[in-house]
Amino acid sequence: IPPMPAVDFSKFGEIETKTMSKIQKLTAFNMHRNWLHIPAVTQFDDADITDLEAFRKSLKAEGEKRGIKLTPLPFLLKAAAAALAAEPKFNSSLGADGESVVYKKYCHIGIAADTPIGLLVPVIKDVDKKGLWELAEEANAVIKKARDGKLSPSEMQGGCFTISSLGAMGGKGFTPIVNAPEVAILGVSKAEMKPVWNGKDFEPRNMLPLSLSYDHRVINGADCGRFFTYLVSVLSDVRRMLL
Ligand code: CAO
Known part of the structure; x- marks a missing residue:
């Protein structure tokens, strides 16, 4: 890779140089490594979360009693666990020899968290075995720990x-x-009310934009299509989380 030239920005105006934190340096290293190694493709879809949001809002009072804030995140964790079980290639890693694929029989999911020291990814273990309240409580706790700088490497x-x-x-x-x-x-973006054609009329629906990047060495477009369609179907009808 051709090196980037050093630029003396002070020639063009006032500047301030700040040293990157240990986490920022580690993130930069990992992102660069992953960007160079992984032939990644990103696919996009929208999930209709109108019913999910109505259900989440109906749980607000119970959440207050339990002292647990229920955001869309635990629903996303549950839906992702269901899709990982349905499409096990997504729950795998490329073997170190580059010639085998390691399938995992467990379901641990990381949450990217923006913290004052940089990007941290606490991992929630055994997501498939936990309910929404437990996931919400655990996610809130690990995100707080990440922001307080108290997460352990494990x-x-x-x-x-x-x-x-x-x-x-x-x-x-x-x-x-x-x-x-x-x-x-x-990747999860901001949900928005949008007019959606129901076959007769345009109906206002709450649509959640999603993006899914995958390693094309292990996953093909068709695998992604199946995983993504399943994930979106679970988010659009949370009863499917029980299946
Ligand atoms: N659409 C609309 N509203 C949303 C939403 C979405 N997709 N996701 C969350 N919200 C709402 C929540 O419901 C909450 O509103 P209410 O209080 O009215 O319910 C509000 O936004 C704040 O949510 P939150 O951020 O406190 O909680 P969260 O569980 O959604 O997210 C976390 C937690 C850790 C994922 C998030 O705080 C964060 O740090 N995100 C950054 C991740 C990041 O930096 N990624 C980039 C990595 S690569 O650079």
């Missing part, structure tokens, strides 16, 4: 898949970088 290891949600911040879509050795990552 709490950031063993992930099978990552969810990166920029939903609270906005944006219509983005192309997340696969978090190797995982083979796929889900």
Whole structure:
């Protein structure tokens, strides 16, 4: 790779140089490595979360009683676990020899969290075995720990898949970088009411834009189509989480 030339920006105006934190440097290294190694493709879809949001809002009072804030994130964790079970290639890693694929029988999912020291990815273990309240409580706890700088290295290891949600911040879509050795990552953007054709009329529906980047060495477009369609179907009808 041709080196980037050093530029003396002070020639053009006032500047301030700040040293990157340890986490920022590690993130930069990992992102660069993953970008160079992984032939990634990103596919986009929207999930109709009108019913999911109505259900989530109906649980607000119960959440307050339990002292648990229920955002869309635990629903995304549950839906991702269901899709990983339906399409096991997404719950795999490329073997170190580059000639085998390691399928995982466990389901641990990382959550990208924006923290004052940089991007951290705490991992929720055994997502498939946990209910929404337990996932919400655990996600809130690990995100708080990440922001307080109290996460241990073991709490950031063993992930099978990552969810990166920029939903609270906005944006219509983005192309997340696969978090190797995982083979796929889900990007979540801001849900919006949109007119959706129901065959007779345009109906206002709450649509959640999703992007799914995957490692094309392990996953093909057809695999992605199946995984994504399943994921979207679970988010559009949360009863499918029980199947
Ligand atoms: N669409 C619309 N609103 C959304 C939403 C979405 N997709 N996702 C969350 N929201 C809402 C929540 O419901 C909440 O609103 P209410 O209080 O009214 O319910 C509000 O946004 C704030 O949510 P939150 O951010 O506190 O919680 P979260 O569970 O959605 O997200 C976390 C937690 C850790 C994913 C998020 O805070 C974060 O750090 N995201 C950044 C991830 C990141 O940096 N990714 C990039 C990685 S590569 O550079």
